[in-house]
Amino acid sequence: MPFVRIDLRQGKSAQYRKTIGEIVYSAMRDVIDVPDGDKFQVITEHPAEGLNIAPSYLGNDYGADIILIQITLNVGRSTQKKQAFYKRIADDPHTQLQVRRQDVVINLVEVAKENWSFGSGIAQYVT
Amino acid sequence: MPFVRIDLRQGKSAQYRKTIGEIVYSAMRDVIDVPDGDKFQVITEHPAEGLNIAPSYLGNDYGADIILIQITLNVGRSTQKKQAFYKRIADDPHTQLQVRRQDVVINLVEVAKENWSFGSGIAQYVT
Amino acid sequence: MPFVRIDLRQGKSAQYRKTIGEIVYSAMRDVIDVPDGDKFQVITEHPAEGLNIAPSYLGNDYGADIILIQITLNVGRSTQKKQAFYKRIADDPHTQLQVRRQDVVINLVEVAKENWSFGSGIAQYVT
Numbered sequence: 001m002p003f004v005r006i007d008l009r010q011g012k013s014a015q016y017r018k019t020i021g022e023i024v025y026s027a028m029r030d031v032i033d034v035p036d037g038d039k040f041q042v043i044t045e046h047p048a049e050g051l052n053i054a055p056s057y058l059g060n061d062y063g064a065d066i067i068l069i070q071i072t073l074n075v076g077r078s079t080q081k082k083q084a085f086y087k088r089i090a091d092d093p094h095t096q097l098q099v100r101r102q103d104v105v106i107n108l109v110e111v112a113k114e115n116w117s118f119g120s121g122i123a124q125y126v127t
Numbered sequence: 128m129p130f131v132r133i134d135l136r137q138g139k140s141a142q143y144r145k146t147i148g149e150i151v152y153s154a155m156r157d158v159i160d161v162p163d164g165d166k167f168q169v170i171t172e173h174p175a176e177g178l179n180i181a182p183s184y185l186g187n188d189y190g191a192d193i194i195l196i197q198i199t200l201n202v203g204r205s206t207q208k209k210q211a212f213y214k215r216i217a218d219d220p221h222t223q224l225q226v227r228r229q230d231v232v233i234n235l236v237e238v239a240k241e242n243w244s245f246g247s248g249i250a251q252y253v254t
Numbered sequence: 255m256p257f258v259r260i261d262l263r264q265g266k267s268a269q270y271r272k273t274i275g276e277i278v279y280s281a282m283r284d285v286i287d288v289p290d291g292d293k294f295q296v297i298t299e300h301p302a303e304g305l306n307i308a309p310s311y312l313g314n315d316y317g318a319d320i321i322l323i324q325i326t327l328n329v330g331r332s333t334q335k336k337q338a339f340y341k342r343i344a345d346d347p348h349t350q351l352q353v354r355r356q357d358v359v360i361n362l363v364e365v366a367k368e369n370w371s372f373g374s375g376i377a378q379y380v381t
Contacts, residue, residue, distance in 0.1 A: 003197060003234045007296045014176040021179035040195060040232060041179035042134045044171075049268040050297050052275035057291035060373030068294060070257060070326070072197070072234055079368040083377050090375030102373035105294060107257045107326055109365055111236055114206040119187030119229035121217030123210050130324060130361045141303040148306035167322060167359060168306035169261045171298075199324070199361055238363055241333040246314030246356035248344030250337050 001116050001125065002028055002073040003040050009064055010045035017043045019097060020067060027088040032073075032081050060102035067093065068105050074125075075110035082108065128243050128252065129155055129200040130167050136191055137172035144170045146224060147194060154215040159200075159208050187229035194220065195232050201252075202237035209235065255370050255379065256282055256327040257294050263318055264299035271297045273351060274321060281342040286327075286335050314356035321347065322359050328379075329364035336362065 004024055008017070021041045028034035053062050069089065077085075086106050093099035113125040131151055135144070148168045155161035180189050196216065204212075213233055220226035240252040258278055262271070275295045282288035307316050323343065331339075340360050347353035367379040 003195070017176060018179060025179075035184075037181040037184035039179065039181040039184075042171075042173065042195065043177050043179055044173070044296075044298075045177075046296065046298070049271055050299075052272060052279075052293065052295035052297055054291040054293040057289075057293075058372050058378045062373070068257070068296065072236060079377070079380055082368055083380065086371035086377055087375035090371070090373070101375055104371070104375065105373055106371040107365070108369035109236060109326060109363060110369065111234070114209055115235035115237065117213035117217070117231070117233040118185050119189070119217070119232055121214035121228055121231065123206070123213055124185045126206055126210065130322070144303060145306060152306075162311075164308040164311035166306065166308040166311075169298075169300065169322065170304050170306055171300070172304075199363060236363060238361070241336055242362035242364070244340035244344070244358070244360040245312050246316070246344070246359055248341035248355055248358070250333070250340055251312045253333055253337065 001038055001113075002034060002071050004042070005070045006041060006043040007046060007051065007068040007070075008043075008066070009051060010047055012045070016097060017045070020093060023092040023096065024069060024071075024089055027085055027092065031085045031088050032077055062105075063100065063103055065099055066103045066105065067099065070107045070109065072109040072111060074113050128165055128240075128245075129161060129198050131169070132197045133168060133170040134173060134178065134195040134197075135170075135193070136178060137174055139172070143224060144172070147220060150219040150223065151196060151198075151216055154212055154219065158212045158215050159204055190227065190230055192226055193230045193232065194226065197234045197236065199236040199238060201240050255292055255367075256288060256325050258296070259324045260295060260297045261300060261305065261322040261324075262297075262320070263305060264301055266299070270351060271299070274347060277346040277350065278323060278325075278343055281339055281346065285339045285342050286331055316359075317354065317357055319353055320357045320359065321353065324361045324363065326363040326365060328367050
């Protein structure tokens, strides 16, 4: 059920962008109990002036590789799970793509389970 | 008051994209009591690698014509209304544009009525 | 903590778009108590058919310069603060860029404070 929007600077390869998406998906599968196949991601490149970001916030310095990840998902995960999820999404791009951990910014938007239709006009989570 | 984001693969005509938008608007008018003129839609095309979607989920198979529709709207519609709304938004693209019903994915994000300004710096829904 | 998405018609200069972003940031700083450095904005241009907007709603007439501003932020601001915020975001583009006030449309999406990571995989607002 998560709907993921990933926004980053243009100039990275399609493979790089795909890898970011797959990292987020793997983290959802492994850490916050998202089912297999529940992968709905929009990954958008932007010109430099399309991302207007402060140089730093709360001790994090942001560079040209900043990745903004906004995830809409069902309400109800614990703060502890969210924290583990953030850590994983910062760690894996660092390990796999040399992205600096401070360049990964994440925001969750929580919704009710009846707020989804995954196709065929049906609210699949309503039982 | 709904703010609609429609994301799809590039390559469709402007008319096709407009028709998708109008279908969503008509469904809002007819099924969930949205007033006349309340149409605020951003319709964005993406290259193939800009949509990272699983091949299938919950029995729906997704193809290149997948349409992701995310709608921010006021809280308070019943689950039954939402279900009727989903059905309509899957049925009409099928009838009018030969889109497979399973290729229509919908997500609602609900907000409070004071969270809107429709112009002129006024929160029009605050009374 | 606000995550800001600004959508507008293509054809404006990079400076114009930057100015819109800075106006929103200044309004957040001055009116709704957003800390220094808390600026995360995605500013996207769209072709004419990428914005599907009614000609008017609630007495506002929309033109080609319409600016759609969607802001995800922490829950808890008063309606009065939100109203002052909307006013400021409509007034400043008018003064600085000759944007008609009725062409500024704003939507807020509120989330919990544990729904953010501003880098390094940490939920900085969880204490």
